[in-house]
Amino acid sequence: MELFPVFFGTKSLNVVVFGGGENARRKVRLLAKTHARVDVIAPVFSPEFVNEFAGRVGFAPEALTEVLVSEAKFVIIAIEDDEPALEAALNLVRQYNLPVNVVDRPELCDFTVPSILDRGSVVGAIATGGAAPVMARNIRSRLEALLPKRTGDLANFARGFRGKVKARFAEESDRRAFWENMLRGPIAEKVLAGDEGAARVEMDAAIEAGKTEKTGIVHIVGAGPGDLELLTLKALRVLQDADIVFYDNLVGADILDLIRRDADRVSVGKSKGYHSVPQEDIHELLIMAAKAGKRVVRLKGGDPFIFGRGGEELGALLAEGIEAQVVPGISSALGCAASAGLPLTHRDHAQSVTFVTGHARNGRVPDLDWPSLARQNQTVVVYMGVGTSAQISENLIAAGRGASTPVAVIENGTRENEIRAYGKLSELACLIEGNGIKGPALLIIGEVAALPELFLSSMQKSLEIVE
Ligand SMILES: C[S@@+](CC[C@H](N)C(=O)[O-])C[C@H]1O[C@@H](n2cnc3c(N)ncnc32)[C@H](O)[C@@H]1O
The missing domain is CATH 3.40.1010.10 (Tetrapyrrole methylase, N-terminal domain)
Incomplete structure (x- = not known):
């Protein structure tokens, strides 16, 4: 292990940052999320820098440098384009024997600032020792995607019950079993869903009952x-x-x-x-x-x-x-529509969209409200309608929907083997048969079903103009 991560408690931590530019501002942005006292030292600061952290961070004149450094636990030097100033700051920090990070100068650093995974009281640090900082950031994003937003709340919630759990379970193994179940079970899910009140009631009951077995x-x-x-x-x-x-x-x-x-x-x-x-x-x-x-x-x-x-x-x-x-x-209606570039509603063509099933329990077409589905300016999306498509188009046309109403049939939408077929309502069953569509497929009925081809032809026209 080339690097050794440690975590500073920030409640009584003083940190000094040298520099008034963008590099310093980026580091201050991270530090400002902690409880640490942060002092920034530079000859001048941009008003944007000062405004962003006004009231949270001290913007100190250079005259105070020595006092602030003497009180600090660690220092970050982010001085840009001024080598003598950087060296002076570094010499001072070395006199006090403080750990220092010099931005973009790994050879001068005692520590690096990792890519930080921040979930409140749960914090992760990812570093590659300067080998590939972008990789550290990518790894952090992937981990962040896996950790619920309220992970830190869950840790705080657990902290609040530590005393009670310790008092209730004398055996270390029972305590561990309790915590393992609690942190993976329904109580944890309630906290993660933002329902701490209900979680608290269940937690008290579980402690009272001395429950160590898992809850599904x-x-x-x-x-x-x-x-x-x-x-x-x-x-x-x-x-x-x-x-x-x-x-x-x-x-x-x-x-x-x-x-x-x-x-x-x-x-x-x-x-x-x-x-x-x-x-x-x-x-x-x-x-x-x-x-x-x-x-x-x-x-x-x-x-x-x-x-x-x-x-x-x-x-x-x-x-x-x-x-x-x-x-x-x-839902497949939304996935298929996006994949085909087919808006299910459109101000000019469809003011509503209705999802219906084309398959009743007996395998036939269900008893739907055909007159209302046949009204203009709406989109009807039929799930499970491949086998009953002939009856569906017949019923809609009989109820007043135009025979030439555009339809789209999308099979295996959003998958690699997606098939799209476009035509008219009167030809729906032929369209399905002609394209060998067996399902899973959706039938999309309404004026919007003509839009993908319309969009395509207008794009082709504009490309011809450019050529
Ligand atoms: C039992 S329903 C389940 C619907 C699912 N719960 C949803 O929200 O998409 C199955 C029907 O959904 C539709 N379906 C599901 N996945 C699809 C896909 N990738 N492409 C087209 N239609 C799909 C088909 O109409 C299929 O017969």
Whole structure:
């Protein structure tokens, strides 16, 4: 290990920064987030620098240099374009034997300022010893994406209960088991969701009961329409933290690859016309896993609450008193629309958008309100409508929608094998058959379905003009 990270408590820490330029300002911006007393020394400061930290940081005249340095714990020298001034500052700091960082001069540094991961009282430091600072920043961003915003709140919350936990659990092993369960279980999730009041009540009850066994939790998670990058940060976090994941057919292999290696994966693969695990059995599996104290993820394509039976699963879990949270996903309508450049609403063409299912329990087209769906200036998005598309177009036209209304059919939207087909409402079934579309696919009906081709032709025209 070339570098050794240490963390200074900042409550009674004095730091001196030399320099009035941008480099100094960047370092002061980091220090200003701490409790430290920060004094900046320079012959002149820009008004922007002073305004940014007014009242928080001392802007000291050079006459005070020696006094301030003598009181400091460490010093940062960020003097730009003035070598004699830099050397003078460095000599003074060396006289006091203080650790010093000289910005952009690694050979003069006793310490480096790492890339800082800041989650309140949880702080991480990433450094590459000056080899590749950009890499340190990239690593920090990736870690930040995995750590919930309220991680620091959770640490503070735990700190507030340390005394009570110590008093309740005499054995060190019981204390550790309690903390491990608490920091991964429903109480922690409540704190991370911003509900500290409820978390506090549950924490008191768990301490009182001397509870050391695990409490299960189920996250019903939307995996989005297919593209891995459309997964939310929260979905990624709970997926990587799960003990067991129950997933649907619509979830792609690259998303499943994000699951922790030692977690169990169970396919409850529902696909069109084939329910490999009946819905009630899925409820039972989720309930049993949660009751065994596991962190359970129920992973579904798109969004769990849009034609995803997320409501049924949530109801079944809550009825058993199991802690359950829903993590939304990007529904396929939104993913497909974005991927095709097809705005679902548009001021000139569609003032509303309606999501309907094209598939009733009996496999036929559902009993929808066709006259209202046939009204102009709206977009109708049909999920699971490939098999019933002929009936859907017939019903809409019979209810008054124009036969030439534009339609788009998008299969495997946002995935590498995405297919898009454009045509008219009267030709919907032929369009699907002609393009060999089997699903998963969405039918998008309304004037907006003509916009991708319109956008494309106007772009081609403008390119011709440029040529
Ligand atoms: C049971 S529903 C689930 C919908 C999902 N909960 C959502 O929010 O997208 C399955 C239907 O969603 C649509 N679908 C899901 N993923 C899709 C994709 N990548 N491209 C097109 N349609 C998709 C299809 O209509 C498919 O038949």
